[in-house]
Amino acid sequence: MYELRAYQAKHAATLVKQYIKKPQLSKLEAALSTYKLHDLRNDVAHNVPTEAEMSRATQVMQNAKLWSDHDPPQFLCQDLVRNVLAELQITVAGVTEPAKLCEKLISDVEQRILSPS
Numbered sequence: 001m002y003e004l005r006a007y008q009a010k011h012a013a014t015l016v017k018q019y020i021k022k023p024q025l026s027k028l029e030a031a032l033s034t035y036k037l038h039d040l041r042n043d044v045a046h047n048v049p050t051e052a053e054m055s056r057a058t059q060v061m062q063n064a065k066l067w068s069d070h071d072p073p074q075f076l077c078q079d080l081v082r083n084v085l086a087e088l089q090i091t092v093a094g095v096t097e098p099a100k101l102c103e104k105l106i107s108d109v110e111q112r113i114l115s116p117s
Helices: 002-020 023-034 037-045 051-063 079-087 098-114
Strands: none
């Protein structure tokens, strides 16, 4: 199973680098590969992580520029992520400007909490 995942990751990287050829997507792929984030995900998702393990995971994600230094850390506000969404012209939750996506999602959640239906 782990060999299959390594195979899939290798070929996903090849797809990004050789066929899609989008600079921002390539930067995201490089961050994912460099920091071995799949292994980190497994450590946190398949175990009962200690506070120290969660702190280490947070630090790795922040070093990879995938999480902000906000409390709690945010993913969608990071330039690496926003640039990929913009490059691929992805619209999420009706938001066409990735820079505003995080704020829109937070606003939507606040509205649902304050005005449950």
